[in-house]
Amino acid sequence: MKISHIIFLSFFVILLLFSITTFINYRQSELINSNAEEFSRSSTVLRSGNRFQRNFLNMVSGLRGYILTNETFFIQTYDSAIIENESILDEMADLVPDKSDQRILLDDIRELQKYWVTDLAMPLLDAKKNSGESDSSKVAFNKLYKEKIVEGLEKDVQRSLQQKFSDFSNYEYGLRDSRKEELAASVSNTRSISFSLTLISIIAGIMIALFIANYISGRIVKMVTMANAIAEGNYNVHLPDRGKSEMSQLARALNHMADLLHTNFTLLKRQRDELDQFAHIVSHDIKAPLRGIDNVVTWIEEDHSFDLPAKVKEYLDLIKGRVVRAENLLKGILDYARIGREVRDTELVDITELVTEITEDIPKRAGINFRVQQNMPIIATERVPLLQIFANLISNAVKYHDKVDGFVKIYYQSNGSHYEFFVEDNGPGIDKIYHEKIFMIFQTLEARDSFESTGVGLAIVKKILDDRNLLIKVQSAPGEGSVFSFAWPKKYQDAESD
């Protein structure tokens, strides 16, 4: 799975969880709203109920007042109460759902009131109105009054109506309480759901972040290890990774690179070995006939020294000289090819001692003084290449010296992690245009006849330093002498390049 996909998916999951939380909270707020509406409706229902009961009492007292006092004022109160109660019942019918228990109670109330009005109140009122007209009608009223009121029928209806209302109100209060409980439960439910969802989102987020960080850093650490292995020359390393993520692709690219490096370095090493072998064989095979020529010339000289003309002797000397030169060139090729093939042994090297040894071994030339700085450092390093460098630089300084009073100075400076060694002379100096050329193999600046030189010395110095990624510098101008300087690490591990 690709890392970008994992990241997208993780964000999607977290967003989804948060959306669900938001949605649940939204639903909760809707529920609270509808509950508030419900509460106000319930309040209206209860208020209307109270009004109805108060009106009904007004109706009752209006009826009784008129019957007792015969004042029409009571009839007015009675009438307006009836009208108001009709509209109150209509309002309540709108607020109470159809076919509910409350609706049945309401319908009963309506029926009871209707019964109270039509069967009790109306006949009494009519009878009362007509009672002044004749005695018979007075008797009729009294009979009716006795029948409806005194015997308690009216009272029963009233009580029943009040009972119904009490039931209706209680039912409404009960409804309110149960809604309140539901709401409280829903609020706490929502709270715990939102809390757990938020918690899950946070944990999921942290876990995904940890997983991705771990996934990426784990692979990066592996790749760093691999890159270090490659840097140390071990190209035969592989990261087993068959995934489809970008890191796996990178791992496979690194594997491919390591393979290519391995192939190329193996090829390069083989070619270098072949070249060395070639140099070895060629120089050996050419040496044999050269030696043959030298032998024959020696035999001629030994056996016929008395009967040879002077001119022929001179020619024979020339042949021998050229043979020596060819042998030196072959030796130079071999020496050059051998650099870097020796086993690298580290030992304590006293530079002052090493340089003194070289200056004592070099054939003396009149008028040349060595000035070797005393107390130069003692380094744990390879002795042979360092000896080769110093020997070549010093012998060059001596070989090409042209002054009657000449010197060759060897000294050093400490320069951070490296030492800088100097070989200075006051010889003929080298023109700037040759400063690069002198380090090429077989390159000489003097005619070979005047100086027996193979042109390998500085090339060897350069190759030794190149192999270790170190630099050689030359400061020189014609007539001003030369200063060759090179860096050498204080701690030897620093220089190991291959």
Added chain:
Amino acid sequence: MQRVINILLVEDDRLDQMEVQRTLEKKGIVHRLKIALNGEEALAILDESRGNHNRPDLILVDLNMPKMNGFEFLEKVRSVDEYKDIKLFVLSTSDDKEDKMAAAKFGISGFITKPLKLESPPSLDAFNLMIDLMNMQIK
């Protein structure tokens, strides 16, 4: 009375043959020199001289030769009990450690590097060869 030393030189290069001849003459060693151009010829000569007075006392063998090289020849010679007392010297332009180690396995008396500069200064093995020859002469 000086003894004549029988020497078998196994060497394909004419100049090298001449060099050996000259060196022996110059050192005044009374000898009888037989020359084989390769290992096969040398084995044939050895076979022929079995039990007679021509049997070599000493063999000088080059390493790099056509047909049968020096190592193969050394192996063949050393596999025959009868030739155990014959002294063997390798004569080669090679200065390789590997070649010297390989030759040493056959119990050689010396590994002489060409050219045979006996005058100044002689290589230790070439010097030993001469001492050996002188000693044989005196016996």
